[in-house]
Amino acid sequence: MKAGDLLAEWDAFANVILTEVGGVAKFGDIVEGVTMVEKLDEVTGLSRKVIVESRAVDLRPRVSLKHPETGETLKLPNSTLEARYLLPVGANIVVQDGDLLEPGEIISKIRARPRRPRTSPEGYRVSPSSSRLASRRITRSSRRSTARCPSARTRRASARSSSRRSA
Numbered sequence: 121m122k123a124g125d126l127l128a129e130w131d132a133f134a135n136v137i138l139t140e141v142g143g144v145a146k147f148g149d150i151v152e153g154v155t156m157v158e159k160l161d162e163v164t165g166l167s168r169k170v171i172v173e174s175r176a177v178d179l180r181p182r183v184s185l186k187h188p189e190t191g192e193t194l195k196l197p198n199s200t201l202e203a204r205y206l207l208p209v210g211a212n213i214v215v216q217d218g219d220l221l222e223p224g225e226i227i228s229k230i231r232a233r234p235r236r237p238r239t240s241p242e243g244y245r246v247s248p249s250s251s252r253l254a255s256r257r258i259t260r261s262s263r264r265s266t267a268r269c270p271s272a273r274t275r276r277a278s279a280r281s282s283s284r285r286s287a
Contacts, residue, residue: 134229137211137220141203143185143194155181169213181207183227188220207275
């Protein structure tokens with residue numbers, strides 16, 4: 121690496137599956153119309169391959185990395201596991217069958233869910249400062265409710281009288 125080389129790119133709208141070794145991409149159980157559909161983006165005019173849920177339970181869409189000369193499935197670095205990447209439903213396949221890939225290249229993108237602000241059960245947005253306020257409100261209201269409770273009043277009165285007796 122040299123100064124100024126690009127280390128990584130980050131896509132805020134997608135999670136990606138990256139290769140760990142270099143090799144030839146080979147599709148497995150990716151059948152058009154069964155486990156994959158090709159969608160046309162009307163804005164850009166480009167088509168993309170998207171993994172869809174299949175009724176065939178024995179099909180598991182995946183991309184395997186094969187050795188360019190022997191055709192054998194490559195092993196992951198420092199492991200006995202094969203370089204096979206299972207693709208979840210909704211994954212957009214970026215590579216083509218037969219592409220020569222380098223380590224760190226993107227195989228597929230999975231659209232990231234937009235993060236919604238957390239809300240309380242009452243529907244108020246929760247942030248660190250408002251959660252502290254909410255906890256204070258709960259504490260105050262619980263104090264008020266125990267003050268109105270006859271058993272709490274009785275306990276408090278008996279505690280006062282016992283402290284007066286001992287003095």
